[in-house]
Amino acid sequence: MALGKILWVDDEIESLQSQKIFLEHKGYEVQTLTNGFEAIDFVKENPVDVVLLDESMPGITGLETLAKIKEVSKHIPVVMITKNETENLMDEAIGSQITDYLIKPVNPNQVLLALKKIIDNRRLVAEKTTSSYQQQFRNLFMALNSNPDHDEWMDIYKKLVYWELEMEKSDSPEMQEVLLSQKQEANTEFFKFISRNYADWLHPKTANAPIMSNSLFRFKVLPHVDKEAPTFFILIDNLRFDQWKAIQPFFSENFRILEEETFYSILPTATQYSRNAIFSGLLPVEIEKLYPEQWKNDDEEGGKNMFEEEFLRGQLKRLKRDDIKYSYTKVINHNDGQQLVNNIHNLLNNDLNVIIYNFVDMLSHARTEMEVLKELASDEASYRSLTKSWFEHSPLNQALKKIADKKVNVILATDHGSVKVKTPCKVIGDKQTTANLRYKHGRNLNYEPKDVLAFRNPKDAGLPVPNVNSSYIFAKEDGFLCYPNNYNHYVNYYKNTFQHGGISMEEMIVPVVKMMSKGS
Template identity: 40%
Template sequence: MKLQSKRIIWADDEIDQLKAHIHFLKAKGYDVTPVTNGDDAIALVEQNRYDLVLLDEMMPGKDGLTTLTEIKNYDPNIPIIMITKNEEEHLMDEAIGKRIDDYLTKPVNPSQILSACKRTLESRTIRENRLGQDYAREFAQWQARRMGPMTPEDWIALYHWLCEWDVELDHYKDSDLKTMHQSNLNESNHEFCRYIERHYTGWIHQRETSPTLSVDVVKKYVAPHLRHGKPTYFIVMDCMRYDQWLMIEPLLNPYFSIERDSYYSILPTATPYSRNALFSGLFPLEIAEKYPHYWYGINGNRDEEGSKNRHERQLLERQLADLEVKINPLPKYIKVFTTEESQEANRTVASFDRMPLVAMVFNFMDILVHTRSELEVMREIAPDEAAFRALTRAWFEHSPVREMFQIIASQGATVVLTTDHGSVMGRRATTAYGNRDTSTSLRYKYGNNLNCDQKDAVKITNPTDYMLPATSKSMNYILAKEDYYFVYPTNYSEYKRQYADSFHHGGISMEEMIVPVVTLHPKP
């Protein structure tokens, strides 16, 4: 398919010597207007619409840099490629500082000029035209792979691939491809939930062959740094999905070398369970049996989205003792809910000097998830997952948390950054049956004699199989699968409408269970 003709100004005092180059560009479909000086180039830009300016740096009268400045003052968005005989680095730096889009050194051949024009004008279109082919080829490979037995590592790799395409497709308008991708994600999630139903209880009872779970994170990722005497920050961003991490990662690249990995959150994928498992190295049933006074504080309040993780510092200290990791002084522990607390945390972190271990919990993303569900204005700001990813990046880019990471990098400390669980957008309602004492979450519930549609949810009749505590013989759990959320039969239609397209957590999905754990090594 022939590309739409692009209009180019080429300003060079030796333009007569570039006729072959101009003919070559015209043969490739470009409309090239040659001029011999900067004033003519500026006049053309002011009179007509052009897509690109090729600008010689050394011209009599107005030189290239002056012309560049005047053109950008008139139209800041027009791309400019500077062409020069001068190879001095300071000139290149000055031109880049004035927002040129590319820089070529003479002599240049026609193919070099064509390549620069394509990079500047058509790379997005060319890439977009290839997206469908690339996506179809890669997904066909995954479909073939899924025909055989999938390992836990295969599911992580598949989910990473899906998230990377989520982020890639955010930049393009191909709605058909996005629809196909969402369909593939839904299909993958359906198979993943079946896989978890078959294998999860085996993972938690046969630990020697299980993948990395919440209970393994400190042992696997944090303890080795402590044993080697490296000052370490263990940072938990509550409710951070892998695709959200991909939005944040580029903002930390200037300060850290980054090692990406993922682990599986335990079930339910909710803070009282997964985050306590993270800090304790124990499953919820083990916490309840070993430290009943801690678990009673967690489980005694029926509002499971409240502040239930009041003993994380103590649980972390006990886990390190069990791992025989000795540090002095004991870990510092900081929990942050608000911007003001984040600013105070920055001042505290700046005062640390080779502290062996600092554990920090940031609740912003979890708060954002729940705020979006409750406030209509937040749904308008972030109506879909792409907008929610963009909102995550915008928050991090302008929050004190980013500054905190710069402070940590300047200290030469290592960071283990992770989360306790992710979240999933609830698109389909399913009926839950219980009494008034049943917990209130929309993705998981515990109570007495709960029931559900087992096509849409997992019913746990024996909580000990899932290493979950039960306060009575009739207590059980139900966990929603894929993108379902629980609604009671009473006022079903009203609650279905109210909670549709909201983010929730606590159930079984790739978004909730496969979560990032990233090691950040400070750059010199």
């Protein structure tokens, strides 16, 4: 089997026969043509891995041929071969998306190297990735078993995400399986870690608590608000760290990334708890006490995230920063997004602009409901890809581009992440028990203790007590909580969907990123 199919186009191809034979001996299949017209027809009818294209040919030039080939298939790699090194020619060729270029006269090894770089690159990268991960596997294993603290857990999760993204370049299902297994083992240990430490973190005298939802704004946003440049605090809801890495290149085009960190979402890792905690700077039990009319428990009627701006105003007042001139924008549909694009320049007059973008949460909920989205986001890689595609074409990306040439600070964060659920866990409760898949609260909950973290007194978890004798339970790892009635239908419907509310690295360890415009 040939290493690759090469099309070599040159009006003096007869003089290159020895080079053609050399490449064929190296394992490549080489088709030769003498003009651009034939080349365009050939790529329309035949699969080609690389085109070697002479720049100077009679009839139709190499650049004109290149443009037509890219119309047929923009993904075919083209190596331009030219006698002419003039800058404007090179600019034009590179602008037309050549993959590489060689200067005549070319020797066989130059051509061979160019082909290896293009055709073998994926294989070589995959082999290198697999080899590097094998070396790192033991280090990660040792880190997992050395009683890591909350900072070390964030580091472990970031490394696992790094390798997950790297493994996408690999064609080794075996190594991907090993990584998946290591990630599952990490989540098992992470659940034990959270079970041991979470309640202590909420105690006001705990000095060694991580930054969590309720302290995020005070420590990671407010210190960067100044009168010199407006600060945009953008909260994309339900954005995992790996999804941030998928959209990071779009930010890097226009902004300089200064700090890429993570923090811990509070439990439940659900919007009404974690996001309200971010904007109020309080734990849910404290929000309910201070704002009894605004706080709604799961089983109560009414919107659960209707008062974030009021909570933010209260936090600024308590922190004696109510001199800050701020705006608050919430985007929950495409029309809101277009209004943000149109209004973004007006926000430059404020010290702080809070933008909540509700896309990813809609995607994860929609994915459960819609069969087409189940197909589009069937696994972690496609879920990331869908997020990347959304952001690239989103009004949020358009709006940020419009202010990229201004002197601005940008802080991007989220409220919680999500996890792909696979393991059903039976729970029995009364009529007041909540319907969430990753956590539940209610009276007389009956469950398997090994499947969940339970708080019989919700206040131990910083949570309100919805009813007398209410307790909270949180699913671990990839579990989801199901009732016994209609059990099989329920399990099949929700298995392999992305959910949130429980305890996993994906839900709890989430990004907070500080950036500034490159023009600053």
